Amino acid sequence: MAVLEGLRHALRQPAHLRRARSIWWEKLHTVCLDHQIWDWQTGEVVVAKRIASTTTMIYSACYEPETNKTLLSLIGVWEGVEIKL
Secondary structure, X not given: XXXXXXXXXXXXXXXXXXXXXXXXXXXXXXXXXXXXXEEOOOOEEEOHHXXXXXXXXXXXXXXXXXXOEEEEEEOOOOOOEEEEO
16 A cells, blocks of 8 residues: 555645656557536636536547646637646
């Protein structure tokens, strides 16, 4: 259990997290946000139970390793959302 806790702690460090995101994107080309829900008011992805007038369905998402940002394309919205990680 201590090994897993140590791994979790190491991965939460910004440099390791950024590297892990880059590898994930390079291999899978997904950020697991497709068809999730974005809340404009709170500025975060929410669970389906919290759908409100401030939420919009995420159509797709992509990660940009160079800038460490995730770009969201939202259904029915012309401009996307940029999340700095």
